[in-house]
Amino acid sequence: MTRFDWMQDLLEWFDYYLLDKGEKPGLWVEIQTNQGQWRLEDRYPPEGMTTLALDLGGGLMNVAGTTTILPNGATGPVYETEPLEEDIWIAGLPRLHIDVTTATVGGQIYALLEDCNENGSCIHIGHAIMDLRYHEGGTEEQTWLPLIETINAKMEFFSLDAQISAGHTIKLSLASTGEDYLPASTSSVVTIQEGAGSNLLLDLIDPSEKILFDPPKCTHTACTDWTNQTI
Template sequence: MIGKSYDGSTPWQAAMFGNEHLATIVPISGLIGLMELMWKNGSNEARAPFMHNVVYGSYGLDGDTQDIGNACPDYALGPAAGTGAYVWGGEAVGTYWEERYFLQRVLDNYNGSVYLIQGMHDWNVDPHMAVPTINILKQHGIDAKGLFGQWDHDYPDRPDYHFDRSGEGRGREAYPQMTRFDWMQDLLEWFDYYLKGIGDKPGLWIEIQSNHGEWRIEDHYPPQDMETLTLDLGGALINIGGTTTIFPDASTGPVYETAPFEEGIWIAGLPRLHVDVRTTTIGGQIYALMEDCDDSGQCIHIGHAIMDLRYHEGGSEEQVWIPLLQTINAKMEFFTIDAYVDANHTIRLSLFSTGDDYLPASTSSVVTIQEGTGSTLQLDIIDAADKLWFEPPTCTHSYCTDWVNQTAEST
C-alpha cells in the first residue's frame, strides 16, 4: 500500500491492524498520528485547531443525501478537540488524539515491511514523522528502508516542484541533486521482493541528503555513535542580542552566535536545546531558530525548534512550577537537521516566542533565559570520512539544467 500525504497516512492506519495480507507499506510524507501532524511539545501550527475537520472532513461532502453519513459523534468532537488542544496543549476531549495515534499499534501488530519517503523541508508533514520513526521500526524488527531528501511536501522525482517549493535555507542549496529519478527503480525492486518474492532482498538502509545536496547511506537515522558538540549560552554561544528576555511578540528575544569554526562540522539528526528559564506565569513558549552564517554575515536557516513551556520536560505530561521564583529547564528538540557548516562560518541561535507557521502560546508569558552551563545547544556531529557517499543519476530535466547553468554563470 502506497500513498502521499493524506493517502500516505492510510498505509499506517492499515498496518496497525496487523492484516496478514498487507506485505509492505510505502508512506510518502504520511502521518504516524493525527496530533503529531500539527502539534510539537504542546505548540500549535496555525492550522491545528481546525485543519483535520474543516479540510479533511470536507472531503466527504459532495452535496448529496449521503452527506449525513459524516454526522458521526467523532466528527462533532473534532473542533472541540482541536480548540482544546490549542488551549491546553494536549487531550481535552476524552482519548480523541490517543485513538488517532497509529505508530504504536503498527509496532504491536504489523508483520510487513516499511519503505519511508520523507522531505526534510516538508512544511506540511514535518520530518519528525520519519525521524526517529525509522530507527524505532528497526528496533522492533520491522524491515525498514528510508529515502530522506531536502525536498518539500513532494515525491522524490518532481524537479519542477522541487525548485518552485524550495528557497534559500529551505532546500534550494540541495537542488537539483535532490531530484531522484532512480527511486522508481528502487521501488520496483522493493515491490518485486516483498510482494512477489523476486530478486535479492533490498538494502535496509537510509539514503539521506545533506542541506548542500550530498547523498550518503546510514544504517540508522539519526546515526549511531556520533560525537556531541555542546555549546553553552553566554559562553561558547556569545550573546550578541543584548537581552535575555523573550517577549510574547514573536520578534523580541536574545540572539547568540559562536566564534567562527576552525574546521567544518556536519550536524546530523535531532539537535537539542536545553535551556534554563523563568517565566512570569505558568506558560510561555520558545521558538529557536538555528542559522549558518558566513564571514560576510549572510545567514541561512538550517533548523528550528518550538516548545510550549507547560511541556518543558519534552513529553506529553503538563508540568507546573512557581512563576518568577522557580527555574525550569526546557528540553527542546529541533526538527530533523542534516547540515554542513563550513570552516570560518558561525552558528547563530535566535530565540523568540513563536516563528514559522506556529501560533502564539495560549498561555503567553514573558520568558527570561538563564545563561550558563544549564543552558546548552547540543549538536550531534558525524565524521564525513567514515561515511559512504554516492552520487545519484544526474537530473537532466530542463528545470535542473537551467538552474545548474544559471548558478554556474553567477559564480
C-alpha cells in the same frame, strides 16, 4: 532534490515484497544533507556521533537582544559562535536544554538555528518550538512557581543534516514564536538564564567514516533543459 533512480528503487521493493521476485533490497538509510551530499547509514539518527556542547553566554555569545523573550513573537536574544576553525557535519536531532524563569505558568520558546557565512548571510538549518508547560517532555503538563522557580526546558530540534564550512558561524535566535507557528495560548514573558545550565547540543559525524555517494543523474536533453532553466 529529485532522485533520478527513485522509481527504480521503488520497483525493486515492490517486486520483492509484493511479487516475491528479485533480490532483497538493501535495508539501509540514504540521507541527503542541506548541501546535496548523499550517504548511507544503518540507522538514523546515526550511531557513534560526538557531541558539541555550546553554552549560552559562553560558546554561544549574546550578540543581540537581552535575555528576555516577550510574547510579541519578535523580541528575544540572539546568540552566535566564533567562526568555526574546521568544517562540521551536524546530524540527527540537536537539543537545546535551557534554564528559564517565567512571569506566569506558561510561555513558549521558538529556537531558530542558522549557518552564517563571512558576509553575514545566513541560511535556516533547523528549528525547535516548545510550550513550556511541557518543559520536561512527554504529554504531562508541569507546574512551577513563576518568577521564583527556574525550570529547564528540554527542547529538541526537528531532524536535520547540515554541513557547515570552516569560517562560518552558528547563530541561535530565540523568540516566543516563529514562521508557520501561532502564538501560544499561554503566552508569558520568559527570561533566559545563561551559563552551564543552558546548552545547545549538536551531534557531529566524521565524513571520513561514512559511505558517501552520488546518485545517478539524467543526462538526456529533456532533463538538462529542465534543470538548467531559469525563471
